[in-house]
Amino acid sequence: MKLILHVWRQKNPAQAGRMVRYEANDVNPDMSMVELLDVVNEELILKSEEPIAFEHDCREGICGSCGFMINGIAHGPEAATTVCQLSMRHFKDGDELYIEPWRAKAFPIIKDLVVDRSAFDRIIEAGGYISVPTGSAPDGNVILVPKDASDRAMDAAACIGCGACVAACPNASAALFTGAKIAHLGLLPQGQPERHQRALSMVRQFNAEQFGSCTNIGECEAVCPKEIKLEVIARMNRDFIHASLS
Amino acid sequence: MLLDSRAPSGPIEKLWDQARFEMKLVNPANKRKHTIIVVGSGLAGASAAATLGELGYNVKCFCFQDSPRRAHSIAAQGGINAAKNYHGDGDSVFRLFYDTLKGGDFRSREPNVYRLAQISVDIIDQCVAQGVPFAREYGGTLANRSFGGAQVSRTFYARGQTGQQLLLGAYQALERQVDSGHVQMFPRTEMLDLVVVDGHARGIVTRNLVTGRIESHAADSVVLATGGYGNVYFLSTNAKGSNCTAIWRAYKHGAAFANPCFTQIHPTCIPVSGEYQSKLTLMSESLRNDGRIWVPKKAKDKRPPNQIPEDERDYYLERRYPSFGNLVPRDVASRNAKAVCDEGRGVGETGLGVYLDFSDAIRQFGVDLVRERYGNLFEMYQRITDEDPYKVPMRIYPAMHYAMGGLWVDYFLMSTIPGLFVTGEANFSDHGANRLGASALMQGLSDGYFVLPYTVGDYIAGTKLEKIDASHSAFTRAEAGVTELTARLLGIQGRRTVDWFHRRLGKIMWDDCGMSRTAAGLESAISQIRELREEYWKDVKVAGSADDLNQSLEKAGRVADFFELGELMCLDALHRKESCGGHFREEYQTADGEAQRNDEEFSYVAAWEYKGADQAPVLHKEPLTFEYVHPSQRSYK
Structure with a gap:
């Protein structure tokens, strides 16, 4: 399936950020949300663009590293699920996903989706x-x-x-x-x-x-x-x- | 290179008491004058840093994650062993010692393993006092379960999140010391080199992962608690960030690398589903208590499982191992799954999977009991695969899980570089050629809370160290080296991403240095790795710059080290002409296909010494002697 991603890109705390549109074709429904970002990043690197910075580590929903807003919901639409375990089968072909970092004064943005x-x-x-x-x-x-x-x-x-x-x-x-x-x-x-x-x-x-x-x-x-x-x-x-x- | 284990001699149950008595002490008023660096904040690192800080040392603790609470110890599910014998079911320190030594296929050092079993009981006390919410009986006492085929109930657990709860206990103890000013924490900081001055480990060079700044930190002693190297296989149950860089750079400074080929493949993981796959998820092996493992008898049988009649199914573990059945140890279960898939009888779309079927258990005990026992695991499985294990059998396949090998350490957990200590999964010491379930958490905490705080003190009290700081030329040189390496990686600007190379390296390792190995396969793997590495340094593409957060650059440095480690693993596997534990050489098996150990020639620790980029490493042997446990052939028939 195909998904449209709008991702918050911000080089560092000093520069202003903005939403950037990416198209993800060939999305496998078994993929997790962070694996989808991996795939997008591989393409960006080959185009000599900076990959999207996002935090992740265990990818089993236990380390607490990952997390961002998807369409305004923290960790996305599935209950009791971190983004690393959120599988793409919960979305439909052609869906648009707005992906933004945690926003809070106490969590300053470091880069893209990474906050402190x-x-x-x-x-x-x-x-x-x-x-x-x-x-x-x-x-x-x-x-x-x-x-x-x-x-x-x-x-x-x-x-x-x-x-x-x-x-x-x-x-x-x-x-x-x-x-x-x-x-x-x-x-x-x-x-x-x-x-x-x-x-x-x-x-x-x-x-x-x-x-x-x-x-x-x-x-x-x-x-x-x-x-x-x-x-x-x-x-x-x-x-x-x-x-x-x- | 001299491999002196420095293990005291005498009755084994007295060794640790005696060693502690003989250790030199640092005057309490002087402790704060000594800086100790701890790299890594998992169970081994956080517990060591907290305890050393509590003793009064000036501790600097480093981790690459944004917080010490995220280290991969957090993902351990099953539990932690301790010889408490709370159930009066025949457990004892000696039995835990015996089981661990035998489970490791007699390739570990008796005094270390005995000490581990002794200390296991103190760990539980410490963690309970810290507030770790272990499972309880209705009377309020601690609950236990039997785990990983053990015949006694000695595993303590906190639901399916034991690692998380133990790590949070250690993390909280660590934060308490941060608050008191004894520990300074450096999150988002990666160690990129070890600094050795006059033969002693005196500090590290790090990269600040947010600003990219390269920095030096001087100390009186360095502790590496940086975990295992399973990610050399690309796909593993490790966290994505787990890497070998710290121990590998220490190896290049003269720390011997012991038994690199001893790696553990866990039998019950969710199979690979596609090219995009980034990691593998472990399902607790407690599933094998009630699930039955089978594949179709016929090769290439593509019928759905419920259409395959009973007499066309092969319950191969029950058939081959009538007494242990589905509960054979991890290495045996993994190898057999590979064998049936190699015969073309694997299931699922890729053919790399076997069924783990609960329909008999559901028929026998009812769906409610099965749900009570395994409900959370079934839910996790369904979340990932979109299949309901109450209705269709699970599909499982083995995956890389744990590294028994690691930097060589003596009884005091010191490497061959004086002042460099190595703990937890990063060292080689306690699990021999195969680790038993629920023993990794035990080892990490034993080393960190109860061994290192003594042995590091003994080293500091007994060593005259010249006062140096980060302006010493050894630091300047190391910083220059690290900066040069970073610039080199960024300068290649080739056509392939780091992950592209890492996946290929992983495939070579998995195919030829994975569950079963042959001389021809290992030789071919070595030449393939060399070719791929050469290509890596010509054609890798790393985006971004060196002076800000750059995850693609971080990965590039780690994968460069995995290439070199992968080659050493193959070399070690090639030289060990026997099968033992997780190391199975097809040439060395019994008539009925079981691992054949060769104690006469290989009852030793293989410790490799780095000799330079273009030189072959040199093998040193630490002979293993067994005074208390007589090595026997493991049999699960």
């Missing part, structure tokens, strides 16, 4: 961990964790840090990302000693990075490739308020 998501690392750095020096841990079964708590912690811990939640949010909020880590660690007994300080530090950092606030719109949940639930934001708010008042 290091703000996420700094949020984790601010407190997204349990302080346990190597070698000081008690036997694993000394800490009993109810199965339900462990399962819910795992649901939140499944976050891959791709940034789709921020890109989809009209406020460009990182509440789902931050809440997921606060929920993961706060649901476990091991996470209790630092629970409230963690929420305080991480939320302060998320504000300092100029992410917007959460106004319960829910776009983040709708596009999250790992189906992280909005309730993690509620947990974050609860822990943050508790910490702020005590």
Whole structure:
């Protein structure tokens, strides 16, 4: 089949970007979205044009490197699917795809579809961990964790840090990302000693990075490739308020 | 070149305690004066950087991804082994040691493997305390499963995302040290050369992948935790960015490369579907617990699977290995799939696939139980292939998965260059000729959390190092070399892309240095690789410039190194005139087609020394001795 791509091209943060039209003929329905970009890039290189810069690594939907907007939807039309696993059979012959980078003040564009998501690392750095020096841990079964708590912690811990939640949010909020880590660690007994300080530090950092606030719109949940639930934001708010008042 | 394993002698269960006692210590007040470079931020790198930072060293950690959390350890699905014996089902440190050594077909070093088994239990404790959400029983204790044909339940797991959760644990520990100022993180930075001064590893030269700037970093010790080299095959289960550049450039500075031909092909991957294919997706091998593998009895049988009657199907693993059936180890399952496809009995459009059929399991246990066990895997399969495995058998085919070979290291994980340490998949040390399932995560974390922090300290305390910084002439020279190489790649402006060459290299490697190998095939592969490499340096086309983000340039440098490594792998495979683990030489098999090891002549680690661009590498042998486990022929009949 044949697809028309309109791709955001921007050489660097200083220069203005623009949409550029490409035609992809011979699209195999089994291809993934990033494999389609590979094919387009091979042709560009042979024409001595710069290939489209986009991030990708594992191509199994787990590393969180890839991600861009397709027709205004973060990671494209398929639910719970990153662009590296989005197969072209979900599109029809002749479809036009508008491909743009994540857009958020806290994610400055580096080049084309590549943005700087290091703000996420700094949020984790601010407190997204349990302080346990190597070698000081008690036997694993000394800490009993109810199965339900462990399962819910795992649901939140499944976050891959791709940034789709921020890109989809009209406020460009990182509440789902931050809440997921606060929920993961706060649901476990091991996470209790630092629970409230963690929420305080991480939320302060998320504000300092100029992410917007959460106004319960829910776009983040709708596009999250790992189906992280909005309730993690509620947990974050609860822990943050508790910490702020005590 | 001297290959001294420096393994202590004495009763094996006391070796690591004794070695730790004998190690020299660095005064806590002096640790911050010592800089340690860690390249790579996967399980081995992140855990080492976090722990070294916690001890007080000045750590600089580098990764090519935009964040340390993206390293490919994140993609490991199944689990991590530990000899906890929480189930009282007969597991012990000695049993895990024995299984790992036997699984590796007796081509690894006893003291290293024993230490790995010992440390396995500490890893679980550490990760639980960090908040890794391991699966739990209703009573709150840790759950286990048996994995990869092990007869005990020793695998700990976090759904199908164990690697992700362990890596996030290590990443969070690392970020905690970044916050405390002990670790400085350099993401989007690729190591392009190692700097050796007076015979000691003293730093690295890197390229900033955003600005293109070439930079030098001096240190007292360098740790390489840069993963495996499976992408030499182009198609593999590795991440697209995984590469051999760091270890290959270290090899060129004198670090011996051990057992490069020991690579693991994983039997249960989704088959290739077209020319555009960029990588292969692994399906957990737990599928083989209930799925039955078969192909049509007749060659070129193009009927859909449900129209092939039972008596015209060949359940070849069950037929050949009545006692293990579909659960034979990875190397055996892979080789047999290739054999039936070579006979023209492969399925799917390409003929390179075999059926993995769940219809009997569904009949026997009901669709709900099958969904509960494998639902997420079935969904993943359907997402990629658009076929419903509840209705049609899955099609699977083996794919390159893991490199057991890597840079040679001693018991202290130090390479043949003093001060250069190598950990995780990048070294060769613990898996011999074949790695068991759920053991890669164990090794990465064992090395990083519990071995290196001691052994690097011992090296620093015991070595008098002259003070140098990045203005030293060795750095200037290395920077010039790297800049020259980049300019050369950009200057060729030929007619073929990097991927075009990489695919061809991968095909040569897969055909002749893949699941089964012959002397004639390997010799032909070596000459084909040389020809293709020559063409590469004349006809490759790299777009863009050296001074900004240029993914095509990054790839070009990595593929240049894969060409050289590929040749060394073939050379190693050619010299090893036996079959063992993942290395199957067709000339050396038993009458019924099984791998035939030759302990008399090949019970050694093959460590190759670089001698220059136009010189043949020199082979050194570290003999392997077995005091505790008697080498036997593996049999799964």
